[in-house]
Amino acid sequence: MTSTILAVGRAIYTIATLDRFLSTLLSPKIHTADVKIPPRPCVVLPGQCTDLRLGSVQFSSSVVHILTRVPKLKHTRLEALAFQAIKSSLSESNILDEAFSWFTAQYGFLFYPAVLVDCRLLQVFRHSTNGVRTTPGIQEHF
Amino acid sequence: MELELLLEFRNTFEVAAPLKRIVDAVLQGEKPYARAMLHGFMARLAQPEAGGMR
Secondary structure, eight states, X not given: XXXXXXXXXHHHHHHHHHHHHHHXXXXXXXXXXXXXXXXXXXXXXXXXXXXXXXXXXXXXXXXHHHHTTSGGGOOHHXXXXXXXXXXXXXXXXXXXXXXXXXXXXXXXXXGOGGGGOOHHHHHHHHHOOSSOOOOHHHHTTO | OHHHHHHHTTTXXXXXXXXXXXXXXXXXXXXXXXXXXXXXXXXXXXXXGGOSOO
């Protein structure tokens, strides 16, 4: 019973925090130049860590990266910040784990086909049957 | 981006040493989401500009 109450409490807190974050994100008053997105730690799942501080609210740069992909939340500046934060966190010590991570498979290299403009690679991805979810954004590039 | 960096660092010890373990994990189905990355990595290695023995 106690655990149920705690779980519900956590869920309410999460929703309320996310709502505050989204309203801040959508607010025209926000100056994204003030937003600081620290590098993403190695191999995290969305929501697993909180390393973006926006006012009193903290979110993972991975979460911000995902949120900025949502059409209604499309925010170029914030997306660029999240991308830079992720890029700056990659080094030779963690690139192997990151490249083969769940996050990369979902939101990573496939979203940046500009560096992958290669017909042979795209053919490989097209026929890949497991693990790759072809999104509308990606289909445009095929 | 990740694929480019993986190719760039492929000769470093941090990448080369645990690569077999990661590839085994993907091949055995432990990381089904990473299959596309493995395919992409192998495809890029097969390209002439990837370097190596001719």
